[in-house]
Amino acid sequence: MRSLLSLPDQAIRLGPIMLCASVLWSSASCESMNRNATPTSTVERPEKSSVPRFIPHELLVKFKNGISRERIEFILKHNRIDILTEIQSGRLYHVRISDDRSVESAITQLTSYQEIEYAEPNHRYEIQK
Amino acid sequence: MQSLIIDMRYRSSVMRNAVRFGRSIFKITTVAIVLSGLLLETSLAHAEQKQAHRGMTALSQQARQPARYVPGEVLVKFKDEASRSAIASLSADVGAKEVRAMSVNATVIHRYKLDGALSVDEAVLKYRRDPAVEYAEPNYLYWLQIIPNDTQFDSLWGLHNIGQTVGGTAGKTDADIDAPEAWDISTGSPDVIVAVIDSGIAYDHPDLAPNIWTNPGEIAGNGIDDDGNGFVDDVHGWDFGANDSDPMDPLDLNPGGNPGHGTHVAGIIAGAGNNGTGVTGVMWTAKLMALKAGGVNRSLSATAIVSAIHYAVANRARVINASFAGPDCSLALYDAVSAANTAGVLFVAAAGNEGLDNDNISNFPANFSGPSTCDGQQKAALGNVIAVAATDQNDQLATFSNFGATTVQVAAPGVSIINTKPTSNVTNVLLHNFDSNPAGLGYVFGGINSTWGITKSASSSQPNSLTDSPNGNYQHNTDSFATGPVFTTEGHRGCRLDSQVRLQTEQDIDGVLLETSRNSGTTWEPLHLITGDSNAQFVSFTWGDIADGMTRSQFRFRFLSDDRQAFDGVYLDDIRIACIAGSPSGTTDYQFLHGTSMATPHVAGLAGLLLSVNPNLTVSQLRNAILSTVDRKPSLSGKVSARGRINARAALASVAAYFTVAVNKAGPGTGAVTSNSPGIDCGTICDGKFLQGSPVNLAAVPDPGSVFAGWSGDCAGTNSCSLTQNATVTAIFNIASSSPAPSDGVGGGGCTLAPGATGDALLPAILVLSLAILLWRTNRR
Secondary structure: OOOOOOOOOOOOOOOOOHHHOOOOOOHHHHHHHHHHHOOOOOOOOOOOOOOOOEEEEEEEEEEOOOOOHHHHHHHHHHOOEEEEEEEEOOOEEEEEEOOOOOHHHHHHHHHOOOOEEEEEEEEEEEEOO | OHHHHHHHHHHHHHHHHHHHHOOOHHHHHHHHHHHHOOOOOOHHHHHHHHHHHHHHOHHHHHOOOOOOEEEEEEEEEEOOOOOHHHHHHHHHHHOEEEEEEEEEOOEEEEEEEEOOOOOHHHHHHHHHHOOOEEEEEEEEOOHHHOOOOOOOHHHOOOOOOOOOEEOOEEOOOOOOOOHHHHHOOOOEEEEEEEEEEEOOOOOOOOOOHHHEOOOOOOOOOOOOOOOOOOOOOOOOEEEOOOOEOOOOOOOOOOOOOOOOHHHHHHHHHHOOOOOOOOOOOOOOEEEEEEEEOEOOOOEEEHHHHHHHHHHHHHOOOOEEEEOEEEOOOOHHHHHHHHHHHHOOOEEEEEOOOOOOEOOOOOOEOHHHHOOEEEOOEEEOOOOOEEEEEEEOOOOOEOOOOOEEOOOOOEEEEOOOEEEEOOOOOEEEEEEEOOOOOHHHHOOEEEEEOOOOEEEOOOOOOOOOEEEOOOOOOOOOOOEEEEEOOOEOOOOOOOOEEEEEEEEEOOOOOOEEEEEEEOOOOOOOEEEEEEOOEOOOOOEEEEEEEOOOOOOOEEEEEEEEOOOOOOOOEEEEEEEEEEEEOOOOOOOOOEEEEOOHHHHHHHHHHHHHHHHHHOOOOOHHHHHHHHHOOOEEOHHHOOOEOOOEEOOHHHHHHHHOOEEEEEEEEEOOOOEEEEEOOOOOEEOOEOEEEEEOOOOEEEEEEEOOOEEEEEEEEOOOOOOOEEEOOOEEEEEEEEEOOOOOOOOOOOOOOOEOOOOOHHHHHHHHHHHHHHHHHHHHHHHHO
16 A cells, blocks of 8 residues: 655544545545455445545544553553543543554554453444435 | 224224225214224224223323314214114104215215214214114214324325325335324323434424423533533534534535435434424424434444444433444444443344345444444344334335345335425535635645645636645645634534535545634644545535534645645635524425435334333333334345334234223212223213323212212222222212211322232223123113
8 A cells, every 4th residue: 555645743644544535536446445444344345435434543442441540541642542532431432543553553552452442443334315 | 902903903994995085084984983883793892992092192192182072973874774764763862963974885874963962972872772773983083183184194105105106106005104003002202212313403393393302401502511411512412423512414415415314314203293294203202312423424433323322321312213334343333232222222223225135244233133243253132223124115125225034123114205304594604715805715825845825727616716736736745734714603503614626636645635623723633535536527525514603613625645646636616614594494394215214213213102102111122012013024024034014003002001990989979080081981981991101090079969988999088099000999979968078188198009909900890891891782782
């Protein structure tokens, strides 16, 4: 995968998925890219739309029960991840990767912590009209 | 119960015939009578039972209209051999004047108006005693309650299909969910909260407003989290996509825009019923919780959905409607739906619109109804999930509908569904066409290798547009900004940013990112990125939702390129922040949509009706009531596990429980006993059948010269007698002079039914009922 130029630290780097965001102009390529970028999805399925299947640079991170707030903040900060929303107090966090790492590599890093139950992309679901 | 169900099925065909004949009350009633006359054995008993439970459910919203039949009218069918003179003399005897005779299917029914000498009950009994009479009944107001007066009801084939043509396709009679028949048991309840996780709800639509949930603990617009639930001013719900307090559903007319999806879904669940306007939902009455989770580009994020589920559970929603789907299994979504399951919240999910088999290709959250593999983990089936496929007007699986013999449970109408639509009226908070005094608009250009400027070389509205590169192709290694002025969305709702866009960039590598700020540019959030080629055309494009009610909003277009190819770049024109203006205009704001998105809310609405009948139903009871009462269809066999399409009437009948109350009178005095819910007027009707779950209060009113001395049996004291289960009570009336009132009504002691009284009361109640039926039969012969 080709990469974009380096961006300033605080900037959002455009991952390949994000570049599929246009419904108007990039439908074909998005399907293949999404498949590549989503290791859990192994089955081919027709896509009606090219809306990206997860939101770039964002994750859902769930900590195991009983992890202290300090430890949670340390782990996230240490991995250069910003909390956007605390969905479930002390457990579930909507976070953003604060540098140009891919969603996949951030997930790999986070899930190496035994305090973390899971980390996953912020998947998208489509209205079924 | 069994005979009741048979009778109801019966009635549904009656309904259709009746409606085909026309909407006249008289015709409908008459047809009903003709057909019920075929059920000679128990027609009146049924009629009265139906009356009784209707009194407590469908009529509960109309408690001030207790009349169960047209006052002073009776309907009589005479035996074929009855002579004209016998009919005339009997009528004179009763004091009845013929209003008209009506012939239906070669059967003549006579409609009489009484002169007042006899009550309707007495006249009916008198007619029945005559050997020339086949049957006689009050002119029940039975059907009046069922077909609501909503002007577009005829188009709601999913609720009531009489073969009418909708959307150019003729339907099939009874390929519907039997909603009118279900409404005989319940039309909903303002106590049942159904959460709609979707693109928002146009909560001010006249056909939705009466049924929108209002957070009882929150004061609107005071900027304070009054109820301490973590959300400020969450009056009708929350926007979990833009994270603001306004869950308005913005209609977006641009290509690929939100069609007003959540508003349509909400109307299917609980468009205000029988309000003389537009449509009705499966529930006439409910509380719809508006949980917006995105939708401007037709997609919802897992984080927004998960947050919305937690909100719904915390704020006592009983049913969640999830008309969205995607192939990825989110553990957080699974956990949230599982938490809803633990909390007793039903989760109804769309099977999906790809025409695929969900047994083979998973679709979430629908597939949580069965065991699923989520990020390599095995996850158990969640008992609160119902996955819903879509049927058409002929009870066929819709061509687009996903299915799954094990992973999709049931089907519901989802083709050519008309329902509520948000207004298309907008007001422009900001509109930049760059034509007159573009420098005065306040744009600031900057960043790395910025060449942003205003150009005349290409524009949508002449002469100017905003572009990253006015002089040919864009630069390599660009990260440049065009930052617009600060604006406010205070006092506005349903705001989004759209523009005309002409684009040519290296596909998937270079592009334009829109970022927004709600703090005058201190921090920026990415909203949407586009890349590729628009074929030298300007196109209308909605970039995304803009947070409502923010005073320091800002946006910037950020052009990004690498060091490889360079193209013409981007031209932006007519940049606009559009917010919803005014209220929907009413009758015109409806639209047809198709999808499993539309099938799902039919099931969610049915769940709400079930909870209206019995709020104590568990999710497994709810699920079972919906899935075990379907109309089985060959077309759905092997497609959904229940092998059929939902039937609201049958589902409600399966959970509607009744208790019986028998009233005796004793003592030397006289008086009447009446019930607050219609049923007992003793007087003449001393037995009643009432829907479980709502207490029935009996009141004893002594005649002049008598006093009420108190209750015995399952009630005691002299206050009103409140009953919630099978009971037999005796009202004792004494003669006033010899037996003064025991007290002046203060502190007389309420009547409560002692625990364990059911068994004691059951036998006498059954005996009394049996006796009553026996008497009726005897009278008739």
